Amino acid sequence: MLAADYPRKFEETGSCRNLASGLSSGICDIWRHHILIDDLRAAREAKGWLQRTLADRIGVSAQAVHRLERGIGSTATLEVAMVALDFRLTGVASGKSLAEQLRNQRIRKKTSVAALAKRTGLSPTTIAAVEQGGDSVASLLRILEALAPKAKRRAPERAYWGQGDKDDRDSRFTPDDFMQSVYAAFGEIDLDPCAHPLSPVVAKRKFILEHGDDGLTDHWFGKLAYVNPPFSEQLKWLRRAHEQWRAGNIRTVVCLVPARTDSAWFHETLRVDADVYFLQGRVRFLDTSGRSQPTPFSLMVVVLGASDEQLETFADLIPGFWMRRS
Ligand SMILES: C[S@@+](CC[C@H](N)C(=O)[O-])C[C@H]1O[C@@H](n2cnc3c(N)ncnc32)[C@H](O)[C@@H]1O
Numbered sequence: 001m002l003a004a005d006y007p008r009k010f011e012e013t014g015s016c017r018n019l020a021s022g023l024s025s026g027i028c029d030i031w032r033h034h035i036l037i038d039d040l041r042a043a044r045e046a047k048g049w050l051q052r053t054l055a056d057r058i059g060v061s062a063q064a065v066h067r068l069e070r071g072i073g074s075t076a077t078l079e080v081a082m083v084a085l086d087f088r089l090t091g092v093a094s095g096k097s098l099a100e101q102l103r104n105q106r107i108r109k110k111t112s113v114a115a116l117a118k119r120t121g122l123s124p125t126t127i128a129a130v131e132q133g134g135d136s137v138a139s140l141l142r143i144l145e146a147l148a149p150k151a152k153r154r155a156p157e158r159a160y161w162g163q164g165d166k167d168d169r170d171s172r173f174t175p176d177d178f179m180q181s182v183y184a185a186f187g188e189i190d191l192d193p194c195a196h197p198l199s200p201v202v203a204k205r206k207f208i209l210e211h212g213d214d215g216l217t218d219h220w221f222g223k224l225a226y227v228n229p230p231f232s233e234q235l236k237w238l239r240r241a242h243e244q245w246r247a248g249n250i251r252t253v254v255c256l257v258p259a260r261t262d263s264a265w266f267h268e269t270l271r272v273d274a275d276v277y278f279l280q281g282r283v284r285f286l287d288t289s290g291r292s293q294p295t296p297f298s299l300m301v302v303v304l305g306a307s308d309e310q311l312e313t314f315a316d317l318i319p320g321f322w323m324r325r326s
Contacts, residue, residue: 036153040069043153051065051066051069054081054085058077058081065081071137073136074134074137075098075130075133075137078098079133088154089152090153090154091151091152092105092147092148092151093108093148097133098140099131099132099133099140102130102131102143102144105147109147116143119146120143120146122142127139170232170233171288172231172285172286172287172293173198173199173228173285173286174201174285175285179226181317182254182314183202184317185313185317186224186310186314187223188202189225190203190221190224191205191224191226193215193240194237195207196208197210198290201228203226205221215240219244220241224250224253225241225252225253225254226254227241227254227256227257228256231257235260235265237255237257238255238257238302241302241304242269242270242274252304253302253304253305254301256283256300256301257301258297258300259299261300270302271323271326273325274303274304274325275322275323276300276323277300277318277321277322278298279301279320280320280321281319282294282295282299283299301314
C-alpha cells in the first residue's frame with residue numbers, strides 16, 4: 001500500500017508534493033482533514049475556545065495550535081491539546097496517552113516495529129519515538145491509520161442526555177439484560193416508584209405519572225423498590241428514596257443513576273447509609289421508540305438496606321466495584 005493511501009480523508013496541497021519528506025519534517029499538511037484533526041478542531045470549537053484560548057491553556061503559541069489543526073506539529077503538542085480538550089480515542093487499545101495507546105495497539109495486533117515500519121514507510125526509529133510520545137503528528141497519524149483505522153473520538157462525558165426535550169430525556173428505560181441482574185441479586189421488585197407504561201421493568205406495583213400516581217409524594221411500600229428516576233431530578237429522587245427507606249416504608253432500594261457525587265448531601269448523608277456501585281462501562285437505555293441509546297455519562301447503583309450476599313451477587317453479574325457505606 002502506498003503511503004498516500006493511508007489517510008481516510010486528506011487534501012493534498014501544492015506545498016506538499018513529496019509525501020515522504022513532508023512526513024519526516026512534519027511540514028506537510030496532507031493530514032489536515034484526518035478525522036482526528038477534524039474532531040480535535042470540533043472539540044475546541046464546541047467549548048467555544050479560540051485557537052488562542054487553547055494555546056494559552058497548554059502553553060504554546062496560537063500559531064502552534066493553528067498548525068496542529070492542519071495536522072502539523074509535534075506529538076507532544078497534540079497530546080497536551082487532547083488532555084486540555086478532554087479528547088480521547090476509542091477503537092484503539094487503552095493507555096494513559098495516545099502514544100501508549102498506539103504502542104499497546106501494536107502489541108495487541110502482534111505487529112513488530114519492523115513490520116509496522118514496512119507498512120507505514122516510517123523508520124523503526126520514528127515508530128519508537130512516536131511510542132515514547134515524540135516525533136511528529138504526521139508520523140503518529142500514519143501509525144494510527146495502519147493500526148486502528150476505525151479509531152474515533154470517544155463520546156465526551158456529559159451528565160445529561162444529548163438529544164430530545166426534557167420529558168423525552170427523562171424517559172429512558174432500563175434494558176431487560178440489566179434488570180435480569182437486579183432480579184437475580186436482589187429479588188422480585190415490589191415497587192417501581194417512577195415507572196412508565198413502556199418500560200420493561202417488572203414490578204408488582206408501578207407508580208405511573210399519567211395514571212395520577214406520584215412517586216415523590218405517594219408512600220412507598222414493600223420489600224424492594226427499583227428506582228431509575230428522571231435524571232434531571234436525580235438528587236430529588238435519591239433524597240426521596242433515602243427518606244422512604246429511613247421511614248421504614250421500604251426495606252431495600254436499588255437506584256440506577258448517573259455517577260454524580262458532588263453534592264454535600266451525597267457525602268454527608270447518602271454515603272453513610274448507602275452502598276454505591278460504580279459501573280464499569282455504560283448501560284444502553286431504551287427510548288420511547290424502543291431504540292437502544294448509548295449513555296454519555298458514567299453510572300452508579302445506589303443501594304439502601306441490602307445484605308452482603310445481595311451485594312456480592314450483583315458484583316458477580318455486573319462489572320464494577322462497591323464503595324461500601326461508611
Ligand atoms: C427514566 S424513566 C424510568 C422508567 C422505569 N423506572 C425504568 O427504569 O425503565 C423515569 C420515569 O419517571 C416518570 N416520572 C417522572 N416524575 C414522576 C413522578 N413524580 N412520579 C412517578 N413517575 C414519575 C417519568 O414519566 C419517566 O418515564
